[in-house]
Amino acid sequence: MIENRNNILVSILLSSILLLTLVSTDAVYSKKIVPSDDYGVLENNYVTSKTVIYTPSQDTSVSECYPSYSYGSSQVIFSGYYGSGDEEENDRYYRYAYIRFSFNKIPANDIKYAKLVLYLCKSMTLFEPGTTKKVFDVYCTTTYWSESTTWYNRPKIHGIYGKFTVFASDPDKKSYSVDLTVLIKKWLSFATNYGIAICSKYSSEHAIVSWYSSEVNNVAYRPKLIISYKYGPEIELIPSSTSGYQSTTIKITVKVYSRGGFYGKVCFHASIPQGYTCSFSPSSLIISSKESPKFTTLKVSIPSSAAAGTTTIKVRAESGNYYSYSLLKIKVLPYGFTFTATPLSVSVNQGKSCTITLKVTKIGAYNKKVSFSAVKVPSGITVTFNPATLTPTGSATASIKASYTVKPGTYSINILAKGADGKSSYVIIKVAVKPALFDYSLSVSPSSVKIVKGKSATVTINAVLKKGSPEVVYLSAQSVPKGISCSFSPEEIKPTASSKLTITVDSNCPSKVYTIVILGSSESELEKSAKLTIEVINRIIPVSPPQCIIATVTYGSELADEVQVLRGFRDNIMMKTYQGSSFFKSFNAFYYSWSPNIAYWIQENPWVKPLFKALIYPLVGILLFSVFIVSPIMNMHPDVAVYMAETIISLLVGFIYCGLPLSFTLRSKSKYFRRKISAAMGLMSLATLLTCIILQITELSDALSITSFLYVLMNIIFSLYSTPLLVRKINEKLLRIK
Secondary structure, eight states: OHHHHHHHHHHHHHHHHHHHHHTSOOOOOOOEEEEEOOOSSOOSEEEOEEEEEEOOSEEEEEESSSTTOOOTTOSEEEEEEEEOSOTTOOOEEEEEEEEEOOOOOOOGGGEEEEEEEEEBOGGGOEEOTTOOEEEEEEEEEOSOOOTTOOSTTOOOEEEEEEEEEEETTOOTTOEEEEEOHHHHHHHHHTOOOOOEEEEOOOTTSOEEEEEEOTTOSOGGGSOEEEEEEEOEEEEEEESSEEEEETTOEEEEEEEEEEETTOOEEEEEEEEOOTTOEEEEESSEEEEOSSSOOEEEEEEEEOOTTOOSEEEEEEEEEEETTEEEEEEEEEEEEOOEEEEEEEOSEEEEETTOEEEEEEEEEEETTOOOOEEEEEESOOTTEEEEEESSEEOSSEEEEEEEEEOTTSOSEEEEEEEEEEETTSOEEEEEEEEEEEOOSOEEEEEEESSEEEEETTOEEEEEEEEEEEESSOOOEEEEEESOOTTEEEEEESSEEOSSEEEEEEEEEOTTSOSSEEEEEEEEEETTOOEEEEEEEEEEESSOOOOOOOOOHHHHHHHSSTTSHHHHHHHHHIIIIITTSHHHHHHHHHHHHHHTTTHHHHHHHHHHOGGGHHHHHHHHHHHHHHHHHHHHHHHHHHTTOHHHHHHHHHHHHHHHHIIIIIIHHHHHHTGGGGGGOOHHHHHHHHHHHHHHHHHHHHHHHHTOHHHHHHHHHHHHHHHHHHHHHHHHHHHHHHHHHHHHHO
16 A cells, blocks of 8 residues: 555656656756856955866665655655655654765865755645745765665764755745755765765654756756865965065065866966066966975065055966966055164263164165254253264264253153154153262362462362262363463372462563462363462562471461461461561571471470470460550551561560570670670661661562561570670669669
């Protein structure tokens, strides 16, 4: 009964197919190869392809309802889950369709797509009421089968490689396309091609669907496997995107593959913008699947007139009707130069400098002069360049110097590099200024001098280290007027140290007060200055005398009160006048010819210091007494006051230090002292005083120096000689009183 029903179903199916065959073309549809260009829109990469259409080498169906029956000769294949067709039975059975395609060996990686196409046979398709669609899965068969295969010996299946849906409303000959690219690549790579199975295991969908098989007369509706694969040369650009400067040439590696087993000669071309030039090396290649890939080099020259921005070049490899192209994107950069500085942040101490390296690198064929300048430079900071200009590519140094007037802190300086054509670039340098490591003070002693025309004087320049390690200080005199010259000995010192400055005044130098600046400049260019006042006069005013060395050694310090009295009388009374300074010129020559030896002896024999203190005390008293006497007239008539002081002091010194000791020593021989001789000595002293006055009026300074010293010496001798006479006369009066 079942077999009869099956035969009836087959007869109906065959009748329908024959009817369709009568109205269809009767051409044989074998394998067809079509070169194609599937892309209407320009892609980044493209290669021509071949499309191959295969019809089944075998196809059949199996039915669970008729498990021993084979359908290999049927003009339809069918699949689904449906009843037996007997209205008295409610059972439903599975049906599977099998298709196998035999196709040529194609490189799996070259496959672009593979798809199965089936055509619906509406007359042999049945949907139960309530079922509107049927979903089918495409499996890979893993064992061998043939068109005589039945339900009992059906092949095993594995995996789902595609899926499609048939609707109850679909018309006859509707096509269904299923993507089998993954499965076809698998068969081409390593798996055995046993064909595919079309199954539906969805039991809730009750339908049996039929499609035309390879036995149908109209080949247009036979199942098809359409495979599209790359064929011809394919190129890969390395890199596919790059950048280049105007007036430069870039190189691109072109990798050429053989696709789809292609063999032939490949030529290369490039579509370039106006003004560009290009070349391939080599310009052509012969490639095959066995010699793939091969390489060529593309050189693209960018003109100086090229617009900045991104441009696209189409690189094409072709061989007859087969070709490939790839798009090369070039970002065109304007030519010029890049400007860098190393380092971008520096630290420098006050008075010091630091350097940074500047590098100018040309872009393209840039050959203009580039000059350097500093912008927004804070006060007290200077920037110099070496060299100040260069032609790229090249390097320069920038020296940044911070003066001592710059406050510690961080400053920003813009270093500008500007080409002769106006192109420019700049870097920002951070400069951290730190406190100076070295410092010193500079002074002049004395700070003012009087110099007679044609004469010279010497002062001491003292440089005292305040902090840091000593540096060489270079001495110089600034604002020196014409007629005055200065010389240092030595000219270079390291603080703490001193130098002697000799000032020489020309005889024609005008008499007036001048101020010169003594400048000290260290190795780190730390400058210090001190002022020296020079009074140019027509007569000699010797420079300040040296120390009272005997009194200083005796009392142990220049600051001792007794020493200060002696120095104060000399500096504040005597040296303030022309006559007094003239006297000390000769007195110093006399005093310092022997006093250093005495001072040294006192220093080596401290036990004699009390004796010398006793000897100095009377002198201190004499000076104080004379100052008391002459002070009232000092401001009105300083020279008269000095003469009075010299007279008082010399007479009292002769009286106390010489006359009194001599009187007591020679009391028994006082008869040898005569009044006439004493009077003669007095007259000689008076004559000497008159001579001093005349020499002072006539400004004979050298003679005045000697005469004033003789005047003091004559008074001492006169006092020494007259004291015994005075003592004797006093004694005589005392005896008369008694």
